[in-house]
Amino acid sequence: MIQITFPDGRKREYPEGTTGMEIARSISQNLAKEVYSISVNGEVWDLTRPISRDASVKLHKWEDEEGRHAFWHSSAHLMAEALEKIYPGIKFGIGPAIENGFYYDVDPGEGRSISDADLPAVEKTMMELAAKNEIYTRKPVSKPEALAYFTGKGDPYKLELIRDLQDGEITLYNQGDFVDLCRGPHLPDTSSIKAIKLLSVAGAYWRGNEKNKQLTRIYGITFPKQKQLDEYLEMLEQAKQRDHRKLGRELELFTFSAKVGQGLPLWLPRGAMLREKLEFFLRKVQMAHGYQQVITPHIGQKELYVTSGHYEKYGKDSFQPIKTPIEGEEFLLKPMNCPHHCEIYSSKPRSYKDLPLRLAEFGTVYRYEQSGELHGLTRVRGFTQDDAHIFCRPDQLKEEFLKVIDIIFIIFKALDFNDYIAQVSLRDPNDKAKYIGSDENWEKAESAIIEAAKEKGLKTVVELGEAAFYGPKLDFMVKDALGRKWQLGTIQVDYNLPERFGLEYIGSDDQRHRPVMIHRAPFGSMERFVAVLLEHTAGKFPLWLAPEQFVIMTISDKFNDYAEKVLKLLNNSDIRGFFDNRNEKIGKKIRDNELRRIPYLLVIGEKEMESQTISLRKQGEGDKGAMPVEEFARFVQEEVKRQLQILD
RNA sequence: GCCGAUGUAGCUCAGUUGGUCAGAGCGGCUGAUUUGUAAUCAGCAGGUCGUGGGUUCGAUUCCCUCCAUCGGCUCCA
CATH class of the missing domain: 3.30.980.10 (Threonyl-trna Synthetase; Chain A, domain 2)
Structure with missing residues (x-):
């Protein structure tokens, strides 16, 4: 006889050579019909495989992976x-x-x-x-x-x-x-x-x-x-109904044109408003965290990318250099903002007292992605990174890295992204030729990331070979509607570019030292972030983000003058919305505007005009009753304030 | 880039075994209606059937090229 131990600790004797199926049957016939495999001492086995020794087992049903x-x-x-x-x-x-x-x-x-x-x-x-x-x-x-x-x-x-x-x-x-x-x-x-x-x-x-x-x-x-x-x-x-490509078209957020070129999104007014709000939000967070905004051009001399190593790594399969007509100088559409930011760093001598220097830019970059790879807004050829580079002393690295994680948490919290995967992306130890820089620098950078993630209590998965060519990363992956994983936020430690660009600062010892760089983008790219956000919210954005926060609808055009007055008042209160003045029945206007995911629908008729109120309808929730116009304005302002409380 | 699929009006889609086959709904415009909480009615306008070539008496329909899109693979600074 052998002794079988169950997950709840109970033990039972079975003849030697018993099988998972026999164990299941000994518990109940029904169970036997529902089990598909068995773990024997942690190893998953067939139900028909004989067990010849004492073992701990767990029977697996459909519910178990x-x-x-x-x-x-x-x-x-x-x-x-x-x-x-x-x-x-x-x-x-x-x-x-x-x-x-x-x-x-x-x-x-x-x-x-x-x-x-x-x-x-x-x-x-x-x-x-x-x-x-x-x-x-x-x-x-x-x-x-x-x-x-x-x-x-x-x-x-x-x-x-x-x-x-x-x-x-x-x-x-x-x-x-x-x-x-x-x-x-x-x-x-x-x-x-x-x-x-x-x-x-x-x-x-x-x-x-x-x-x-x-x-x-x-x-x-x-x-x-x-x-x-x-x-x-x-x-x-x-x-499929939540697919951002479908919603983007329906909600008129963005479009593509074969004439402009594949993978080059065109942001429509509503989508641009959405982006503006996201950028505003991040700017505020970053300002509070000591970042400074900079602006750099969309192209840079080819030499710049030869220096950074990007040209050697990606030059051949990238958009090819553009040339000046007379001199024939070669420029690249910028695929990355970091080289430009490195040059800002070295625009004047830096002291250890200046560090950390945190330079942020919503930088639009262009990359030649293979045609078969393009996918809505999640994989495009022109996109805007919410990029920043932190130049710091080696002793500041960890603290700076932790602060960046905090910023990512703030954003994910504000937008209710709870379901993400934190991935430590390290280099492939068997293919070091893919990367630049010394083993020593890589080891320092990799251990900095692993330590920081541990300190924040992040549950991480480690992926070898997923690092950038200049340094390891901590990536935040989020799934889309169909369960495909996309990288959004990323934090990267880099000892290599400072070396390549010869970046220095004067230390307290009056000697020259090399700063360390952190590349980071909490959204990743505005395009991809909006795509994933759309799929997560099905287009029902939080009030502070909604391109249009309210719509006014009249029962008949007899009330249009009053509606215009309400619209003006609300717009003056810094609330976004519009007046749907189509000559349609109220039911039709409600339906259309519900489908456009407008958070608040304001109905105006005889009663409302007389009492200087609006009848409020919340998207997806229906009629909420009448409310004075000023009260609605305050109500919206307060809801927005509450949602953005995290900024205070 | 590779494999497979798709491409008919702004959107969603019917249709042709090659010959009155260019259609519908929504959207748009015009008019009627003046409306009370998820689609009021009528009329009109919109497409060289993705592009270019070929086969054919004749192609939106068959073949090829290219472009774009979709599902994957590879790639992803």
């Missing part, structure tokens, strides 16, 4: 089985479970391709196979056996994967006629896979390397119940 993972991973195998039936000779790459569903990378073979239109047939075959209740069987094999099998099958990608594996840790799984190299775990059989949707087809480079062959990646998702699939698809539809 481990349960869904096994479900989707098994679904990927099921899809592969179906693909092999429909496309004999198809080659397989990798087919993992992902956050929402699974994918499999396949090579359909010369002259064959798979497109969206082919997916329903694959789905159908998967359904048929699933209904056969095929059993997933695990089989440990030796490396030579594994190599022999896939050589026989002629699957070069699997062979490549096997070569990187250690003998003794290789397992094959099969269900029906399909055999795959796989670590597992898997479902006991295919019977629980009841609802299948293959979502999309995409190209994906083998092993994520651009130089390798591009395989066809098929994304799909499966569920134990049809209802869950319906709900998931409904959720995707809902997310």
Whole structure:
């Protein structure tokens, strides 16, 4: 007998070789139907794998990531089985479970391709196979056996994967006629896979390397119940409604023009107002934190970027230099503000007493992003960074870094961004050639970031190879409506540019010293920030940010004069809004302005004119009753003040 | 840049197996209506069916190029 310990600490005896499924059944038959995998001493196993020693276990249902993972991973195998039936000779790459569903990378073979239109047939075959209740069987094999099998099958990608594996840790799984190299775990059989949707087809480079062959990646998702699939698809539809590209058009915030050029956003009046308010907000925060605004040009001599290293790193695949007509001097559209700010630093001798020097600029930069990369406002070719560079003494670095984190917290709090990921982006230790600067400087910079994040109690994830070429970063990532992660705020420690630009200050010892630089942008870029904000709020901005805070609507045009008077009064009270003077019924005007996400709708008719009031409607909440005009003005001012309290 | 898909009026979308096939709703304009809390009615104007080429007696429809967009991959200072 072996002793099994459950998560709640209870222990129970089972015969040696018992399986997860048997343990589940011993608790209840219903449970047995709902579990998909089991953790044995922290390792996730198949439910059918015999347990031969005392162990701590946890059974995983759909609600657990481990349960869904096994479900989707098994679904990927099921899809592969179906693909092999429909496309004999198809080659397989990798087919993992992902956050929402699974994918499999396949090579359909010369002259064959798979497109969206082919997916329903694959789905159908998967359904048929699933209904056969095929059993997933695990089989440990030796490396030579594994190599022999896939050589026989002629699957070069699997062979490549096997070569990187250690003998003794290789397992094959099969269900029906399909055999795959796989670590597992898997479902006991295919019977629980009841609802299948293959979502999309995409190209994906083998092993994520651009130089390798591009395989066809098929994304799909499966569920134990049809209802869950319906709900998931409904959720995707809902997310589409919050897409910032759709909302940007509907709310008339921004647009694009193929004539102007792809990836170059045009901000419409309402969008410009929104940006102005965001900038105003950050300016105030920064002023309180000792920043000084500067302004620099949109271009700079090519030499400037040769000095900074940007030219060597990005010059060839970037917008190419523009030239003066007579002298032929070369200038670059600025891809970064830091070199300009470095030159401001060195415009006069600096003393240790001047530091830290915090130079801020809403700097518009231009970068050549690959055409396939452009995406609404989140990935563009021209954008404005809420940039600043802090030049400080090494002994001030940590404190300055912590203060920047505070600013990011202030912003995220004011805009209700609670769901972010703090990512420590370090350099790839195996590819140091990608970066400039000495190991010593990198180590100093990386440990400064890690320490600061720790001190702030930030829960961080560490990503190797995600650093900027001149220094490591602390990035704040936020998800969009469809769960795609975007980097917003960023803080970067940089010992390298000060060196390249020969920046110095005179210390208290009367000697020359080198300052350290912090690059930081709490919003990241105005464009991307607005995009993510739009998707988070579905266009319902907080009152202080709303491009239009109120709209006046009259019951009939008999009250237009009074409405004009109210409009003037409110505008004079520094409240933004307009008079919807269309000759429409009140219901129509309410509907239209609700859809435009105007926070306050003011209805004016006979009663209101007589009593010098307005009838107030709050967006999404309906009628709030009558209110004197002055009171409404105060009410709005106070709400804005309350929302911006964080600035005080 | 790569793989796959899409592109019909300002927006959302119908339509043509190549031949009265250029349509609807919303939006816009004009008029009527003077309205009480999520769509008043009527009329009118809008499109060289993304662009350029080709096949054909004939192309919005078939083929190619380019442009833009969408889903991914790679990249992201």
